[in-house]
């Protein structure tokens with residue numbers, strides 16, 4: 001859609017007068033599925049945080065490494081990926097099915113363009129299964145009750161809940177911790193949570209400028225510190241090593257060049273639901289490994 005193809009037949013519900021999160025991210029990644037308004041909004045943000053392209057690329061690599069870890073080391077065969085984004089390289093089922101061809105993945109996104117592309121492109125290998133539903137993270141019960149989700153995933157077996165680069169679009173007023181707790185409470189012990197989240201700790205001016213670009217486009221976006229992200233999202237879960245860290249530090253591939261931390265500006269972690277129960281939601285922070293020191297330069301901040 002870049003380069004002047006804006007006039008083709010648009011899928012129902014696609015609004016090209018306002019920027020959309022999925023299309024802006026696609027622009028960052030060098031994809032083709034974005035419109036002038038998405039590019040203009042993201043360019044305004046890039047003037048403050050030029051590293052955002054690095055962040056997006058590294059976030060995709062983080063996502064692939066976490067799925068590899070889950071499929072190969074943790075034996076996970078089921079994935080619920082909420083905030084899928086427009087199909088890109090190394091989508092969850094592609095990474096998982098390379099290791100375990102019988103892996104099943106349900107993709108969830110609230111963007112109508114993602115819906116249109118995902119149905120066509122996120123197709124499973126013969127031994128596994130993929131499905132896509134158009135739902136909103138802010139209504140977790142609806143996601144859990146969706147018949148496609150229930151038909152594709154077996155909730156008596158462990159599931160990996162993927163919330164990668166989505167929670168920084170959920171303000172505190174929408175209760176992100178409650179949303180995560182509701183979703184995790186439906187999954188059996190041995191299930192996993194993967195998440196990444198932009199932080200303003202390493203480049204406050206740059207990240208706050210990006211936040212303003214989103215908000216000027218009518219979209220809420222807000223960074224959280226590593227400590228707040230860890231407490232909000234992973235409390236009560238067992239963090240896999242190395243804990244909540246910059247995404248480029250999470251089980252990095254040996255020998256790969258590391259970008260500047262301020263360009264990356266995004267933390268991530270993988271955690272397991274313990275077998276000792278506490279299935280129904282939030283648990284005290286003290287029980288979580290997340291309370292260990294995260295960044296030596298951590299400081300309170302808000303906004304993305």
Ligand SMILES: C[S@@+](CC[C@H](N)C(=O)[O-])C[C@H]1O[C@@H](n2cnc3c(N)ncnc32)[C@H](O)[C@@H]1O
Pocket residue numbers: 021022025059060063082083084085086108109110111114135136137138163164165166169
């Ligand atoms: C930055 S992209 C991340 C894509 C992918 N998870 C990744 O990390 O590469 C965020 C995605 O979340 C979706 N999203 C944002 N808010 C959402 C919500 N409340 N419910 C469902 N999807 C949402 C957007 O449409 C977009 O596709």
